[in-house]
Amino acid sequence: MSLRESVTQSSSRINSGVNVSATPAALYNLHTQSSPHNTDKWQSTESRYNVQRGKFSAVSEYDLKFFQELLGPHRTVLGEKELEGHNTDWLCTVRGESSVLLKPKTTEEVSTILSYCNQHQLAVCPQGGNTGMVGGSVPVFDEVILSTALMNQVESVDTWSGVVTCQAGCVLQTLDQHVAQYGLMIPLDLGAKGSCHIGGNISTNAGGLRVLRYGSLHGSVLGVEAVLASGEVVDCLSSLKKDNTGYDLKHLFIGSEGTLGIVTRVAINCPHRPAAVSVAFLGLQSFEDVLSTYKIVRHQLGEILSSCEFMDKSTLDCVEKNLKLTSPINKYPFYLLLETSGSNGDHDEEKLNKFLELTFDLGLVKDGTVATEPSKVANIWRLRERIIEAFKLDGCAYTYDISLPLPSFYKVVEDLGQTLHPDVLSVTGAGHIGDGNIHFTVTSKEFNQEIVESIEPAVYEWTSKVNGSISAEHGLGFLKRNYIHYSKSPSAVKLMKQIKALMDPNGILNPYKVLPD
Known part of the structure; x- marks a missing residue:
């Protein structure tokens, strides 16, 4: 459909990401098949990072x-x-040496395991779908891996209030499909939806494609049940929309990456599933045009806008080359992917058409296409959701998830791209421009420590200078823990350490993660 043709009503958003079996082993197999590395030569985390x-x-x-x-x-x-895929993260940047993986089915079993490990000084690495990007979900040494894979029961769906209560091991896509039967949706959408677990999403405060519309998980999660290092179960599993009694303890576990407790059950507020969905893929000539277009997007499409995604030409070129996907429009330096979703297709069509006509007449948008048919919607979303998979096929991807003020959003790529090691293949930027989250990615044929040293800590110093955050949605994990001071004050880090010492005095929960050495 051309830019100026009418938008017709669509039924629903179709999953278009990499639909991988919900096991770390499957992720491991997928990426070892596509990697030029010999897995026998992969360094352990201990030797690669000297920890x-x-x-x-x-x-x-x-x-x-x-x-x-x-x-x-x-x-x-x-x-x-059997443990190889659980010991290695899917980017192949960290590799632990655990010899045992435990698969509890209930909160009581998790409690018994942690109580025992705490008494016997055994370190524990909680693991969901193992789709993390910062080495937070795999052991560093020989920690006991505690998998939530079998804790995958949906317990209830309250159709009156729109709340689902489930165990932490539910796969995000499966959970979304379950609540879809009731006309609801999970307010979180990730490219790894076919593998990641909702407990892991909550433990990392995962962001994804819908933050612009539905906010972060700190707002969507109504209640959490978690098990402390001692084995004590903390029941904060309220499903109420308003509960203002004392400290809101669930927020301690949202985003703490399993270092304060292991999330076992959750209650999530689910919006109504939209009746009409449209996707527009637009080509733009300059980043200034991107910013001007985004300003109009927020004004013209505000209440129906569900996603506003950005990528540069180098990103799309990599996706087309490595995954054999095809862009629906001609080549441009920058691209925007917009998704609208609402209850009235005619209303949304009218607003989208007015927006497209305005930006086209202003010369901001040079080319574009609109899709409402599910298969075409899926094809466009694949260009965005499979970016990391495409990068990895270059050999090795160094990806940095940062939040930046919008005027500086793409400048990080322009500035740092001039200072990197000569063996770098590409320097790219893509991400969620709707919430200021860019994924700055560098690729090379194989892992090269000199490339890492040319990026770090320069990317964090640059981010700090413009008052950004060194982690927008992936957390700190193992790889970013020692850079936390670029985003948090000494007093804040000190308080985090005090909370950790109080809740996990023996330090057995996901050690070497989040907090600096």
Whole structure:
């Protein structure tokens, strides 16, 4: 459909990301097949990053016997081959050496495991779908991996208030499909939706494609049940929209990346599923035109706008080259992907057409296409949601998730791109311009520590100078923990350490993550 043709009503947004089986092993297999690296040559996290192991106990035969008696042999996974995908993050940047993976089904089993590990000084790495980007979901050394994969029950859907209550191991896409039966939707959308777990999303305060419309998980999550390092269960599983009694403790667990407690059950506020969805893919000549267009987007499409995504030409070129996907419009330096969703297709069509005519007449948008048919909507979204997969096929991707003021949004790519190591293949920018979150990505044929040193800490220093955040939605994990001071004051970091010491005095929960050495 051309830019000036009418927009017709669409039924629903179709999943268009990488639909991978919801297991870390599947992710591992997918990316080792597409990587030129020999997995035998991958360095462990310990050797690559020169980190020292904490004073934790090693797993003994006595410990294994306890776990097997509690869970049975099939839910106590042993063996290097079986654990390979759980020890390695999907970007292949960190690799732990755990020898045991536990798969509880209930909060009570999680409580028993943590109580035992705390008493015996065994470090624990909580793991959901293992789709994290900063090394937060895999062990650094030989921590016990506690997987939520079998904690995947949807407990209830309150259709009156629009609240779903479920276990933490529910896969995001599966959970969204479940509530869709009731005309609802999960207010979170990620490219990894076919693999990531809702508990992991909450533990990292994942952002994704819908923050512009529905806000962060700090607003959408109504209640959380979590297990502390001691094994004590903290029940904050309220499903009320308003509960102003004392400290709102659930926020301690949202975004703490499993360092304060393991999320086991959640209650989430679910908006009504839109009846009409449209997607526009636009080509623009300059970043100044992108900013001017975005300003008009917010004014003209405000109440129906659900996503506003950005990518540069280098990003789209990589997606087309490595994934054999095709852009629906001609080549331009910059692109915007807009999604509108509402209850009245005619109303949304009229607003979208007026917006397109205005930006076209002003010379801001040079070319564009609009899709409402589900298959065409899916094809356009693939160009955005499969970006990281495309980058990884170059060999090695170094991706940095940062928040920036909009005037500085793309300047990070322009400034830092001139200072990087000569072995770099590409320097690109893409992300959620609607909430100021850019994914600054550099690729090379293989991992090169000199490239890392040419990027870090320069990217964090640059971000700090413009009052941005070094982590917009992926968390700090292992890779960013020692750069926290670029975004948080010494007093804030000190208080975080005090909270950690209070809630996990032995430091067994996801050690080496979030807080600096």
